Amino acid sequence: MSGEKIVVHVDIDLEDLIPGFLDNRQKDIQKLESALQENDFETLRSIGHNLKGVGGGYGFSDITEMGAEIEVGARANDLESISENIKKLSHYLSKLEIIYEEG
Amino acid sequence: MNKQYRLLVVDDEQDVLSLLETLLKKDGHEVETATSGEEALAKMEENIPDLVITDLYMDGMNGMQLMESIHSKTPLLPVIILSGQAQIRDAVKATHMGSTAFLTKPIDKDKLSEQVRYTLNVSANGRKDSEFAEGIIYKSNIMAELVDLSMAVAATNVTVFISGETGTGKEIFARAIHKGSERSGAPFIGINCGAIPEQLLESELFGHEKGAFTGAATRHEGLFRAANGGTLFLDEIGDMPLSLQVKLLRVLQDMEVRPVGSTKTYSIDVRIISASHRDLDEMVNSGEFRSDLYYRLKVVPLEMPKLSERCEDIPLLADHFLEEHAQANNKKKKHLSPESLDYLMAAKWPGNIRQLNNVIELCATLSKTKTIALSLIRMGCQDRSKQMKTLKQAKLEFEKNYLIGILKISSGHVANAAKIAGRNRTEFYKLLNLHNIEPAKFRS
Numbered sequence: 001m002s003g004e005k006i007v008v009h010v011d012i013d014l015e016d017l018i019p020g021f022l023d024n025r026q027k028d029i030q031k032l033e034s035a036l037q038e039n040d041f042e043t044l045r046s047i048g049h050n051l052k053g054v055g056g057g058y059g060f061s062d063i064t065e066m067g068a069e070i071e072v073g074a075r076a077n078d079l080e081s082i083s084e085n086i087k088k089l090s091h092y093l094s095k096l097e098i099i100y101e102e103g
Numbered sequence: 104m105n106k107q108y109r110l111l112v113v114d115d116e117q118d119v120l121s122l123l124e125t126l127l128k129k130d131g132h133e134v135e136t137a138t139s140g141e142e143a144l145a146k147m148e149e150n151i152p153d154l155v156i157t158d159l160y161m162d163g164m165n166g167m168q169l170m171e172s173i174h175s176k177t178p179l180l181p182v183i184i185l186s187g188q189a190q191i192r193d194a195v196k197a198t199h200m201g202s203t204a205f206l207t208k209p210i211d212k213d214k215l216s217e218q219v220r221y222t223l224n225v226s227a228n229g230r231k232d233s234e235f236a237e238g239i240i241y242k243s244n245i246m247a248e249l250v251d252l253s254m255a256v257a258a259t260n261v262t263v264f265i266s267g268e269t270g271t272g273k274e275i276f277a278r279a280i281h282k283g284s285e286r287s288g289a290p291f292i293g294i295n296c297g298a299i300p301e302q303l304l305e306s307e308l309f310g311h312e313k314g315a316f317t318g319a320a321t322r323h324e325g326l327f328r329a330a331n332g333g334t335l336f337l338d339e340i341g342d343m344p345l346s347l348q349v350k351l352l353r354v355l356q357d358m359e360v361r362p363v364g365s366t367k368t369y370s371i372d373v374r375i376i377s378a379s380h381r382d383l384d385e386m387v388n389s390g391e392f393r394s395d396l397y398y399r400l401k402v403v404p405l406e407m408p409k410l411s412e413r414c415e416d417i418p419l420l421a422d423h424f425l426e427e428h429a430q431a432n433n434k435k436k437k438h439l440s441p442e443s444l445d446y447l448m449a450a451k452w453p454g455n456i457r458q459l460n461n462v463i464e465l466c467a468t469l470s471k472t473k474t475i476a477l478s479l480i481r482m483g484c485q486d487r488s489k490q491m492k493t494l495k496q497a498k499l500e501f502e503k504n505y506l507i508g509i510l511k512i513s514s515g516h517v518a519n520a521a522k523i524a525g526r527n528r529t530e531f532y533k534l535l536n537l538h539n540i541e542p543a544k545f546r547s
Contacts (some may be wrong), residue, residue, distance in 0.1 A: 011212070013129050017121050024118055053187035054118045056209025064209050 005097040010059040012100040041056045045074035107224050109133045113143040113157040130216050138310040140164030159186035175441050178418050181222045229364050235283045239422050243413040244421050258281030263380040263523040264400045267407025270457030273378040289333030292326050297342030303508050306363050315364025318519035334374045336417040341381035410452040417448045420534045424463040437467050450484055503538045513543030
């Protein structure tokens with residue numbers, strides 16, 4: 001994974017919501033990691049499903065895609081794929097640079 | 104948007120809730136939120152919103168159960184279901200259960216705005232932003248699309264052909280198009296081409312000169328000229344005889360009419376809207392309808408859906424007919440029980456809106472209680488024989504219309520009218536008395 005910033009353009013109307021949204025995603029990563037440790041596929045599926053539903057609406061379609069991968073992985077009990085996608089999500093969030101613009 | 108609407112948004116995921124709240128507030132709506140179906144119902148006890156948007160899968164009460172609960176108390180309240188899983192079976196089930204729309208997550212800002220605007224424009228007890236849609240009662244997408252198309256067409260001068268089964272509201276749309284057009288200040292004249300004998304139809308449409316044929320005691324302007332500057336609605340055009348079709352085609356090509364018995368032509372400026380319940384494509388194939396006329400009439404085709412194809416409109420329509428019945432009879436408005444409404448929504452309605460109106464009127468008249476019970480609705484729907492006229496009634500009705508038609512042509516001259524009818528004057532007077540028709544009323 002590269003060290004370059006990941007630039008995402010977000011609707012300026014959502015600016016106030018974004019810090020809270022990203023905080024919640026960090027919390028999701030913690031929950032996902034602990035669920036992964038415990039092989040708790042139901043929690044993994046549920047969080048993956050939520051990520052899938054919420055990401056694109058805020059402008060983060062990559063989060064939707066990663067969430068979908070985690071959900072599919074959890075349904076298939078595929079720990080490797082889930083783990084990889086959690087790492088991808090963590091990396092994505094750490095490199096995120098947001099540019100707000102008129103929708 | 105002139106009016107601020109109240110929206111209740113329900114989702115157990117706080118990020119989705121915040122997003123919806125922000126987007127909808129930006130669109131100018133007043134937004135209240137609830138994190139569960141139970142909380143939503145509690146909030147609705149205090150204040151009923153104009154629209155509910157709910158997630159489908161939630162802990163506790165899910166979106167379908169919430170919608171069911173909402174509709175048991177307020178059957179006409181629009182509900183949009185949101186789901187993270189775009190499963191067709193969910194969407195189908197939600198639609199059957201009365202949801203106005205089904206949107207998928209992630210939320211698409213534009214689709215959300217459009218759907219909410221759509222729903223609010225056309226529902227909520229018939230409150231509509233569009234003057235065009237006044238008198239057209241609907242909330243279904245299929246009708247909303249038809250209204251949009253008709254509005255676009257109204258602004259132009261093109262010829263419109265409306266197809267659809269009997270009782271689907273073809274004339275209401277024709278009138279709406281006229282009203283929404285620049286011609287609205289000029290007359291809208293409608294004629295049922297199937298209800299008038301061929302000879303009379305020609306004279307009725309194009310006019311005739313005095314003495315043009317036996318019984319033509321005075322000059323008749325004809326409907327094309329009477330509708331000049333406005334709209335002529337040719338209903339049941341499929342019933343027009345072939346010989347007249349060619350004459351109509353010529354008029355439409357030249358935009359000129361020549362009254363029967365006249366050598367003079369008159370320019371006309373008339374928009375033509377035609378309609379038929381018959382399959383004109385098939386009639387063209389079988390040679391019963393001229394293809395050249397068909398294509399000239401069908402510049403913009405509008406297809407009226409059957410009532411069974413827009414069953415989500417049935418609660419609104421039923422409510423409207425109940426209101427009409429109450430006002431006409433100066434009585435308190437009656438209501439349908441939720442089971443009655445379900446039954447009406449699942450019925451087949453071969454007679455479409457007209458049949459629904461008949462059933463509602465019958466049930467509202469017969470119901471001794473304020474709430475119309477399912478048993479009565481069942482009876483009203485099944486007793487089709489009562490909705491049909493007897494052969495004698497139908498014959499009498501035809502006879503009356505026929506007599507009126509020839510009296511119009513002969514300008515109330517009984518001897519001439521009797522000649523057209525092939526009866527002597529005494530017999531003719533007897534017929535007029537039977538139908539209580541006064542020939543003097545037709546004298547110009």
